[in-house]
Amino acid sequence: MNIMMLLEMTSGAFPDRPAFTDGSSGASLTYAQLFEAAKSRAATVRASEAQRLVKLDVSNLGTPISLFTSAWAGVPYVPLNYRLTDEEIEALLQRVTPAYLVTEEKRIPRLGALPDVAPIHTGAFVDDASHADSLEDTWSMDPEEVAVLLFTSGTTGVPKAAVLRHKHLVSYILTSVEFASADDNEAALVCVPPYHIAGIAAILSSVYSGRHVVQLPNFSAEAWIDLARSHEISTAFVVPTMLARIVDALEGETSADMSHLRSLSYGGGKMPLSVIERAMKLFPDTDFSNAYGLTETSSTIAVLGPDEHREAEAASDENIRRRLVSVGQALPGVEIEIRDDEGRVLGPGERGEIYVRGEQVSGEYEGRGSVTDADGWFPTRDAGSMDTEGYLFLEGRADDVIVRGGENLSPGEIEDVLLTHPTVLDAAVVGVPDEQWGEGVAAAVVPRKGAAIDVAELQAYVNEHMRSSRVPQLMEVWDELPYNETGKLLRRVVKAKLAEAVVS
Amino acid sequence: MPELKTGARLKSTVCDGEIMVVTTPGGDIDLTCGGAPMVDAGADADRVDINPDHAVGIVIGKRYINEAESLEVLCVKAGEGSLAVDGNLLLQKDTKKLPKTD
Numbered sequence A: 001m002n003i004m005m006l007l008e009m010t011s012g013a014f015p016d017r018p019a020f021t022d023g024s025s026g027a028s029l030t031y032a033q034l035f036e037a038a039k040s041r042a043a044t045v046r047a048s049e050a051q052r053l054v055k056l057d058v059s060n061l062g063t064p065i066s067l068f069t070s071a072w073a074g075v076p077y078v079p080l081n082y083r084l085t086d087e088e089i090e091a092l093l094q095r096v097t098p099a100y101l102v103t104e105e106k107r108i109p110r111l112g113a114l115p116d117v118a119p120i121h122t123g124a125f126v127d128d129a130s131h132a133d134s135l136e137d138t139w140s141m142d143p144e145e146v147a148v149l150l151f152t153s154g155t156t157g158v159p160k161a162a163v164l165r166h167k168h169l170v171s172y173i174l175t176s177v178e179f180a181s182a183d184d185n186e187a188a189l190v191c192v193p194p195y196h197i198a199g200i201a202a203i204l205s206s207v208y209s210g211r212h213v214v215q216l217p218n219f220s221a222e223a224w225i226d227l228a229r230s231h232e233i234s235t236a237f238v239v240p241t242m243l244a245r246i247v248d249a250l251e252g253e254t255s256a257d258m259s260h261l262r263s264l265s266y267g268g269g270k271m272p273l274s275v276i277e278r279a280m281k282l283f284p285d286t287d288f289s290n291a292y293g294l295t296e297t298s299s300t301i302a303v304l305g306p307d308e309h310r311e312a313e314a315a316s317d318e319n320i321r322r323r324l325v326s327v328g329q330a331l332p333g334v335e336i337e338i339r340d341d342e343g344r345v346l347g348p349g350e351r352g353e354i355y356v357r358g359e360q361v362s363g364e365y366e367g368r369g370s371v372t373d374a375d376g377w378f379p380t381r382d383a384g385s386m387d388t389e390g391y392l393f394l395e396g397r398a399d400d401v402i403v404r405g406g407e408n409l410s411p412g413e414i415e416d417v418l419l420t421h422p423t424v425l426d427a428a429v430v431g432v433p434d435e436q437w438g439e440g441v442a443a444a445v446v447p448r449k450g451a452a453i454d455v456a457e458l459q460a461y462v463n464e465h466m467r468s469s470r471v472p473q474l475m476e477v478w479d480e481l482p483y484n485e486t487g488k489l490l491r492r493v494v495k496a497k498l499a500e501a502v503v504s
Numbered sequence B: 001m002p003e004l005k006t007g008a009r010l011k012s013t014v015c016d017g018e019i020m021v022v023t024t025p026g027g028d029i030d031l032t033c034g035g036a037p038m039v040d041a042g043a044d045a046d047r048v049d050i051n052p053d054h055a056v057g058i059v060i061g062k063r064y065i066n067e068a069e070s071l072e073v074l075c076v077k078a079g080e081g082s083l084a085v086d087g088n089l090l091l092q093k094d095t096k097k098l099p100k101t102d
Helices: A003-013 A031-048 A062-073 A086-093 A105-111 A122-126 A166-176 A197-209 A221-230 A240-251 A273-282 A306-314 A318-325 A411-419 A455-465 A491-503
Strands: A018-022 A028-030 A052-056 A077-079 A099-103 A117-121 A146-151 A161-165 A187-190 A212-215 A235-238 A263-267 A287-294 A299-304 A334-339 A352-358 A378-386 A392-397 A402-404 A407-409 A424-434 A438-447 A474-477 B009-011 B018-023 B031-033 B063-065 B072-077 B083-085
Touching (some): A003 A031, A003 A166, A003 B072, A018 A062, A031 A062, A062 A077, A099 A122, A105 A117, A161 A166, A166 A197, A197 A212, A273 A287, A273 A318, A299 A334, A306 A318, A334 A378, A392 A411, A411 A438
Parallel strands (some): A018 A212, A052 A077, A077 A146, A099 A117, A187 A212, A235 A263, A263 A287
Antiparallel strands (some): A018 A028, A146 A161, A334 A352, A424 A438, B009 B018, B031 B083
């Protein structure tokens, strides 16, 4: 088993089909060119005696070439976050030496001076002329070989390197993608960062389906819309904050035509109901899917599909309607359970920690081994609940639970109520220090365009819908909430800022 | 009769067909293509005649399973031979169409 085999199959079936296009430069590779590129770079990497191939750059043609070169050469692929500071990058790089480093030219003097780092700038790596030989050996089919090491964004402490083996990634692709299923005019717009699991999954899924990928290295709503139109994009994945910006930009246009966009999937954070409803109105012919997954699970483990979106949107039954904010049901071959703090499996509607099991689930970190239990279950540290039909609802991180006077409160539950108020666009609820209760409930809320939030009235509104212990004792009105580039709410930032307000 | 390992790549001796083992019940398995034993993809092997009763062919990207669903293979190169274990033809596995998510 090897992800190179996925590329080999597509390259054999559609050698002349466009595989990747760099949306910023317009440079392009066919499937046959990508295959040959991996073959020659694999020889270069082997000759360097590096044990890892590190890519430190925005999305470009060097990204898929690096991924497949690594697989062919038999060394793990390590994409690093180019937004980190120089010190952070150096610390991570030194954990993965001896390394063959593909990076921007301006970084080479500094990083190339590190021990056991063989640097090449991305332009030279992509240029065929830099690679004289081709690797005659084929790639290893050992399913246990490590394909990718991904540093997780860990909010505290030292970043962990999640280990994804060829068996995890190949299994994910075989169960979720049908080979060669893309028509020759299909194109995917990929705007997620290359160092994120969604960026890797996007490459592998597109390759196995034979789809053309257009890369957008630095997201802006305007650039996304321009590329989507100029390449007649048929499918795309966005995180919630990106979709919110795209919807905002398109609502200002007289004609928001995007009829070539057949499917739009989203994930990576909680999608506000108002955003998805506005998007469904703007793109009435587009299929929407919501995907939930983690680095440690080789990407998607649950999906809310297009038909379920339409059914939920049209439903009058509140239990079906709320599925629009669920992440759908487990993929085939994936099992999901909700458990309490003692590890007991909970029933429908009960909130607890999400556990997952399946062939694509790694749950392994470098130097620490696997954190799955004896039966293969991986604790996601995400909190959630499932309804009677197995629809999964996310409730934030398990660590985000607010403990107020011994009672466990879920921030997500309170945020859901705040978001139903007509003046509220976005909301974040966190625990803040409280002398009487240990922790108290605090909220940051963002008003809708043209609306004003009356804090006292909003507190009364929550009190009407929930027990009084859940009413935020502190509420601040902000212009926007802090999100990272992949759409995750930076809850610790909200928490720190609101905790300061408590003290003062 | 080689021991089948998960991830192993085998080729047909009657046609261009190649497969990868996705799931195996373990132990020795008599896997044939076009009626002739399959061999390691890297091995040198002479072409032999196809058994006309095992000549429906295999399709690239399709998965094939035995009756018990304990063995699953993926066709990675198409060929004219059909796959069989102990003389029983493997079945093409239906894949559930999933929405595109990435």
